[in-house]
Amino acid sequence: MSEQTLSDLLGRSVDxxxxxxxxxxxLLRRGQATHRRRRRAAVVGxxxxxxxxxxxxxxxLQDSDHATPPADRPGGDRQSxxxxxxxxxxxxxxxxxxxxxxxxxxxxxxxxxxxPTGPYVTIxxxxxxxxxxxxxxxxxxxSQDQSSVDVEGSATGGFTAQLAGxxxxxxxxxxxxxxxxxxLPSGWLTVPSGxxxxxxxxxxxxxxxxxxxxxxxxxxxxxxxxxNRWQPVTTDPEIGTPARRGSTxxxxxxxxxxxxxxxxxxxxxxGGPAPGSPVAHPGTVHVVNADDSVDQTVRAGxxxxxxxxxxxxxxxxxxxxxxxxxxxxxxxxxxxxxxxxVDAGExxxxxxxCQLM
Amino acid sequence: MDHDAEFSDYAASRWRALxxxxxxxxxxxxxxxxxxxxxxxxxxxxxxxxxxxxDREAYVARxxxxxLRQSRxxxxxxxxxxxxxxxxxxxxxxxxxxxxxxxxxxLGRLPEAQRQAVVLRHYLHLTExxxxxATGVARGTxxxxxxxxxxxxxxxxxxxxxREGRK
Numbered sequence: 001m002s003e004q005t006l007s008d009l010l011g012r013s014v015d016x017x018x019x020x021x022x023x024x025x026x027l028l029r030r031g032q033a034t035h036r037r038r039r040r041a042a043v044v045g046x047x048x049x050x051x052x053x054x055x056x057x058x059x060x061l062q063d064s065d066h067a068t069p070p071a072d073r074p075g076g077d078r079q080s081x082x083x084x085x086x087x088x089x090x091x092x093x094x095x096x097x098x099x100x101x102x103x104x105x106x107x108x109x110x111x112x113x114x115x116p117t118g119p120y121v122t123i124x125x126x127x128x129x130x131x132x133x134x135x136x137x138x139x140x141x142x143s144q145d146q147s148s149v150d151v152e153g154s155a156t157g158g159f160t161a162q163l164a165g166x167x168x169x170x171x172x173x174x175x176x177x178x179x180x181x182x183x184l185p186s187g188w189l190t191v192p193s194g195x196x197x198x199x200x201x202x203x204x205x206x207x208x209x210x211x212x213x214x215x216x217x218x219x220x221x222x223x224x225x226x227x228n229r230w231q232p233v234t235t236d237p238e239i240g241t242p243a244r245r246g247s248t249x250x251x252x253x254x255x256x257x258x259x260x261x262x263x264x265x266x267x268x269x270x271g272g273p274a275p276g277s278p279v280a281h282p283g284t285v286h287v288v289n290a291d292d293s294v295d296q297t298v299r300a301g302x303x304x305x306x307x308x309x310x311x312x313x314x315x316x317x318x319x320x321x322x323x324x325x326x327x328x329x330x331x332x333x334x335x336x337x338x339x340x341x342v343d344a345g346e347x348x349x350x351x352x353x354c355q356l357m
Numbered sequence: 358m359d360h361d362a363e364f365s366d367y368a369a370s371r372w373r374a375l376x377x378x379x380x381x382x383x384x385x386x387x388x389x390x391x392x393x394x395x396x397x398x399x400x401x402x403x404x405x406x407x408x409x410x411x412d413r414e415a416y417v418a419r420x421x422x423x424x425l426r427q428s429r430x431x432x433x434x435x436x437x438x439x440x441x442x443x444x445x446x447x448x449x450x451x452x453x454x455x456x457x458x459x460x461x462x463x464l465g466r467l468p469e470a471q472r473q474a475v476v477l478r479h480y481l482h483l484t485e486x487x488x489x490x491a492t493g494v495a496r497g498t499x500x501x502x503x504x505x506x507x508x509x510x511x512x513x514x515x516x517x518x519x520r521e522g523r524k
Contacts, residue, residue, distance in 0.1 A: 003479060006510065010480040013460035014377040017386055023394060025363050031364075031401035109494070195493065284411075286486075295495035312451065334380035 021057050082242055083182055091182065092121050092240040093190050096293040100180035107240040108230050109193040110202045116126035123193045123240045188242045191214060191235055191249055204311045206298050208233045208251055217249045224252035232258065262347035263287060263340060267300040267319050268353045278353065280304030283321030283334070285352060314341040319352045364404055368397045374481065375421065381476045382425060383465060396421040418477055418491035459515035466513070471506035474499050 085091050091098035092107055101271040107121045184190070194203040194211030205213070205221075212219050212235075227234065232255040237243045253259055267285060268278035283305045288295045294313060300321075319334040334354035342348045358384075375396055383390030400407050401421050402437040410416035464472050470492070477488045478499070510516055 002435055003507070006475070006507065007479045007482070009456075009460050009516065010381060010476070013457040014380055014480075016457055017377055017380050017389075019373060020390060022368050022397070024368050027368060027394065027397050028365070030398055034398075034402055113424055137382070286496075291497075292499065295497040 005265070032189065064153055081173050081185065082188055083184075086180065089180070089188075091184075091242050092123070093184075094123065096184040096189060096195075098182050098184060098190060098242065100182075100293060107238050109239050110195045121240065184242055189245050191217070191237050191239050191241055191243050193239050202230060203233050203234050203239070203254075204296060205251065205253050206296055206307070208235065208239075209307075210252065210298055212249050216246050217243065218247065220248055220250045222250055222252050223256045224254050227254040252310075255274065257344075258311050260344040261305065261310050261312045261342040263310060263315065263317065263342055263350060264305075264307040265336075265350040265352060266320060267304040267306060267315075267352045267354070269321065271355050278351075281321050281354070283319050283354075286318045286320070287315045288318070289315050312342060312344045312346075316340075317350055317352055319354070321354050360404055363408075364401050367400070368405075368462045371417070373395070375417075377485065378418075378421065378476060378481060379425070381461070381464060381480055383461075384425075387460060392421065392425060395424045399424065412487055412490060413465075414483060415487040415490040416488075418481065418483065419493070422491060445456050463513045463516050464512055466484070467509060468495075470510075474502040475506045475510075478503055 022164050062196060072088050082091075085100045088103050090103045092101050093099060101121050105120050107123055109123045118207055192211040192215045194208035209221065224234070232253075234251040234252045234254065236252070243249060265285075266280055267283045270278045280303050281300075282304065283300050284304050285298055285300055285308065286295075287308055287310065288296050294310060294315070298306050298308045300319070316339055317336040321334055332335040334352050336350045336352050340348055340350050366388065372393060376386070376389045378505035379392040380386060382389075384392055396417065400417060403420075407413060407416060434520065467475065473492055474488055477483045478490055483491065485496050485499050489499045492499065494502075
């Protein structure tokens with residue numbers, strides 16, 4: 001079947017779907033109400049956090065002999081102490097918004113409740129689902145999670161919470177999660193989840209390091225034994241849990257063979273109406289091998305620099321830079337001059353050029 | 358133009374496509390309208406992210422797919438297996454409805470991931486890279502999903518009748 005035929009069939013098949021009016025007034029009303037609710041929650045959360053901070057400060061002043069700030073904590077600012085989670089719980093969230101979840105539940109990023117058999121928390125750059133727990137379906141297979149709370153909206157600082165399914169199967173309830181919602185003090189940030197491909201999927205070594213560095217953390221990379229198929233990369237502190245801004249996060253690479261080679265380089269614009277030296281430029285670099293079995297993307301910074309970890313092999317290196325080809329839907333408008341071969345343990349430098357005519 | 362006005366324009370322009378995408382992803386019309394409404398509400402709440410998104414269509418498609426996943430997770434609890442498939446509404450006898458039904462049945466036989474790739478790529482006309490971003494997989498995975506899906510659809514007897522035209 002040709003692609004054009006399929007497109008035609010898809011279009012024809014929904015021709016008969018009745019047209020309805022978009023409920024814009026209702027959407028605006030609900031959206032505005034949610035914004036108001038979030039602002040109120042933020043005020044209450046801030047007040048609770050302030051009380052906790054004041055309490056912690058008072059306690060630390062009473063015991064000033066032991067108040068020396070840890071060496072790894074820039075500033076050692078006592079006024080930005082982390083609120084203490086309830087007993088047996090830990091904070092997990094996105095950006096500075098966290099909820100309390102059981103200490104023993106691992107954070108498994110980017111898998112949308114289709115991972116381990118035990119309960120866990122899943123997380124993306126903008127979303128947390130708490131309480132994923134694959135269930136036995138009537139036909140004997142495993143089905144979806146039974147209860148989850150979604151924490152979203154890192155970009156806006158607010159979030160919505162929803163609890164689906166039976167509450168009997170979990171100690172967590174909508175109320176307990178709502179009550180635990182907390183905004184971290186200004187000196188704290190949750191360890192980001194670095195999903196590749198526009199913010200979804202399991203983080204790779206490359207994407208996790210990029211996310212951490214983008215959030216201002218100092219990164220130390222270490223090799224580690226394979227863990228499970230859902231977590232090629234873990235961190236300490238754990239992804240989604242609070243860490244001091246600017247502190248050190250250790251990234252454990254559990255798939256060392258799959259990331260033992262390194263490609264690095266710079267994205268540059270060349271040519272144009274006033275040709276001269278190439279100009280470094282930000283953009284997105286895309287590295288792919290011949291059969292598409294390895295396909296990774298990384299952002300080049302403002303200085304055009306990028307770095308990506310891969311299995312040994314031969315790769316085409318492509319890129320998109322803002323305004324260059326992307327409006328026309330051409331996501332691989334820029335490229336390196338030739339395919340690049342890189343061996344295990346080797347780091348190869350390759351520059352990528354966007355040729356302006 | 359203020360936030361609400363920009364959002365209103367966007368919602369009005371995207372409503373029809375969102376509803377129809379929902380139908381092609383397996384919702385009935387009422388569910389598809391609910392899904393479109395939820396998607397637009399998320400857009401409203403995250404409007405600054407929508408505006409800043411490097412690729413707005415891929416970003417909104419991802420929101421819609423995530424909400425669809427969530428709604429199906431919840432809906433599972435209200436459903437139980439039966440010995441026989443549930444009765445479905447029959448076509449009303451017109452050729453156009455038959456055609457639509459045939460295509461939706463053919464799409465329904467595809468694995469969910471392949472179905473999503475087909476709808477995003479060939480109905481919404483997203484690029485492979487946009488489809489990859491919306492579905493959270495590599496571009497190569499999108500390619501292989503589309504390739505397998507097209508092979509399955511090409512062999513589907515109901516669709517063969519459609520392609521050749523009804524006698």
